[in-house]
Amino acid sequence: MKYIICSALVLTGCMSNQPQPFRETPECMNYRGMMTAPMPPDAMERLKQQCVESRNNQA
Structure with a gap:
């Protein structure tokens, strides 16, 4: 039972803390x-x- 609860907590924590994708603006692509x-x-x-x-x- 503890194994199932710990697994659920780990999976939930990993799924909810994902970084937002970075979108490059056309102006920055041109500058680079x-x-x-x-x-x-x-x-x-x-x-x-x-x-x-x-x-x-953009922000």
Whole structure:
């Protein structure tokens, strides 16, 4: 009987504590894709800022 109760508690605890899936915004995908591209620093900063703003708007 204890085995069944312990098994149920473990399974319930594992099922209810799953992390939320992370969804990448298009702005952040664009920023990550352009990180290695030769670009002026101000253009890269604009891409980074767009990524940050899109994440804030998503939440």
